[in-house]
Amino acid sequence: MQAEATPTPTATPVEQAWSLAETAPEQGPVAAAEGIKEAVSSKSETVGSIVDTLDGLALSLGDFRISLFDVLVVGSIIVGVIAFAWFASKLARRLVRRVTRLDGTQQLLAEKIVSIVVWAAAFFLGIDLLGIDLTALAVFSGAFGLAIGFGLQKTFGNLIAGIILLMDRSIKPGDVIAIADQAGNETFGQIRKIGIRAVSVTTRDQREYLIPNENLMINQVENWSYSSKNVRIQVPVGISYEADIDLAEKLMLQAAKDCDRVLSAPPPTVWMSDYGDNSVNFIIHCWIQDPEEGVGNVRSAVLKKLWWLFKENGVEIPFPQRDLHIRSSDQLDRLLEIMDRKDAAKSK
Structure with a gap:
């Protein structure tokens, strides 16, 4: 028999919930849900009865059971983790912009790396808060990795290509590059943004082209402002x-x-x-x-x-002109003679 953890009187409700969750048997998809339910019920009978009611509305399939309370806990954790990651990522980007020693390209690269790290940490934090055992996801992670290798190959390729372009500074925001449309007509545009998937290039007529990062890395690019803007x-x-x-x-x-x-x-x-x-x-x-x-x-x-x-x-700008030379012949002379006779007859 597994001993049930007793919350300490001085602990807060959240600490009691996680303490109970760590020692309580995993029931349902969220290990922390049982601990939270016990902690809330011990503080208030009214709230506890509401929690019991929500927990009673459940769907059972064999040994698998998920209740409305579990769904609310999972949703709250996901929303909280996403909000935390968004706020932390935004705060980190502001801190990077304050580093005056970095130029625009280096700041953009640092912001992207920091954002990736923050969201990755938020993902694993959410996994830990949900009480999901990563070893149980071994088969799923293998299938997910296979899906990335085939279905999301271009997406991750463009992500890595964008980071490489920013690292070697061959393409950076503000550069002017020559591009060609689908009809093959070449024009030029200025790079406005280097995103996760594509580079935004705006031409003089305000047409915006979204070019995949991978294309700019593997294909020839005419950069008018790579080493000099002249x-x-x-x-x-x-x-x-x-x-x-x-x-x-x-x-x-x-x-x-x-x-x-x-x-x-x-x-x-x-x-x-x-x-x-x-x-x-x-x-x-x-x-x-x-x-x-x-x-x-x-x-x-x-x-x-x-x-x-x-x-x-007085400098003349010429216009197209041609000199016409007509060769003389007997037939032409006869034709001219007949025309002269007709003109003479009409004048009389």
Whole structure:
């Protein structure tokens, strides 16, 4: 016969409940439920009768018995553990943000690691409070591990990939990367958030792409701000064959330098690219250090300033044109002669 533990008079009700739970035989899914019931009943007969009523509403399947009181205890413990984990995780993230020696990427990595540790500790705390024997879950844990290996492989792969990306700092919040949509059109966007499963990238037109962390780790990524945020922009320009090339180059450089976002170092440069069908083609190379603010608007500003500079200095911007050469023939001469006769007859 197993001796029943007697609560000490100076102990609190919660301490008495856990003391009874440790020595009481496990009845039902919650070992602590019996101890809590005994502790509450010893303090108040009214509360004890309510507890007995709740415990009497039970479902029995063979040796397995679960009552409404057990369900309430389990629910209270689960809610309490989740609330504790949420509060502890939030408090830990605030403490990490106060560590000024860590930059943004290191803080984000530390917050994720602390959150994982807190929730893992809360899980095992809940297991202990529920009185579940972990050795009895050996078969379940094996099946759960097998399910993780097959069903949740991508989820855990993305979780580990996100941590690795933050550790080697190859991808971090604020970076500007080039991405391609489903149609294959390439655009660029800024990384707003690195989550547990995916990276949030927002483009200039406020389209938000959710890219799995694993894709960014195993695939080639064009990061415009990995080691430096300086980005070179190319602005194509064509001038007439009759224009002054030296004057046109000076005006191109002046248009680039007059833009506020264009850097003075490295300075803008102008290269002749080729002789086109209708124009002599040049490319203006200029540098910016804030690609997250857009690239097309800088190109537009340079072209607008260059438009007025070309007009003020008489540099012609060509338009498509073709020279048509008609070979002479007897049939063509006869046709022209007939047309001339018709025109003469109409004039009379």
